[in-house]
Amino acid sequence: MLSNDLHQLMKSEGIKITPQRLAIAEVLVNSTDHPSVQQIYERVKDHFPSLTLNTIYSTINVLVKRGLIQELPFQQYSRYESNLNPHLNLVCTICGDIADSSAADALVKDLLLNVEGSENFEIAWQRMDFYGECKKCTSVKD
Secondary structure, three states: OOHHHHHHHHHHOOOOOOHHHHHHHHHHHHOOOOOOHHHHHHHHOOOOOOOOHHHHHHHHHHHHHOOOOEEEOOOOOOEEEOOOOOOEEEEEOOOOOEEEEOOOHHHHHHHHHHHHHHHOOOOOOOOOEEEEOOHHHHHHHO
8 A cells, every 4th residue: 555545544534643653554454474563663763763562552543443454363472464364374384484365265254144144143353364374385395
């Protein structure tokens, strides 16, 4: 997402915009690797040397509350993603990489609609993870 588009989206959601917040949001919205707080910090710190982890956490909390990103809690730490469409996450059990899979998007969406319709349940969000080994890790073993 372009910086101007993200700025407008944040503004329309009533989010106070600072250069640090915009940079953090850009990392989150434009990352496909589901970054952790530490990874976000590493990607932004060169531009904002005085940036604190508290600023990152508070920005993440605002973005999650406004529904712009989703937290993916894991045992060691949370990761974050901006793909809010029904999909599968592929989690590598060796290196910890997370990738979105679009292979079953239609099935996941149908499943959500069926659950909402038959269970009289309004789904706020979904998360489906498949665990295994990514191509990078599998090729190292060969």
